[in-house]
Amino acid sequence: MYGIPADIDWSFMIGAEPIQICIGTYDVIINYSKDISISMGDCFEYISDGVELASDPELSRKATSLVALLGAVVRRVDVEEGKVLILTFSNGDVLKVADVEERYESFTVCRPGMSLVV
16 A cells, blocks of 8 residues: 555554554664564664754654653654654654555554554
């Protein structure tokens, strides 16, 4: 699938807390409370205090900045232009996950009863 479906109700993400960040060679998985997870490749931006922290070209180093999200909770969810999932956290930080590949999977969002591959 290319793009984020417009009919998704993202309210299930509100109040979800990142409880584990798994860093692999080719992907990063954030496991949240409420049995939610987001798996993503190199298609994310992490912004704290207006500064992009996840700018390293190597995924494993880029992903280490996400540790600052532990203990925060999702306060707002937006979708930009049908291609970017934007999570705003209680500490003011923002995680943007983009659909950057038309032919390949960019990210996956899973929760009980739903598995969305974008």
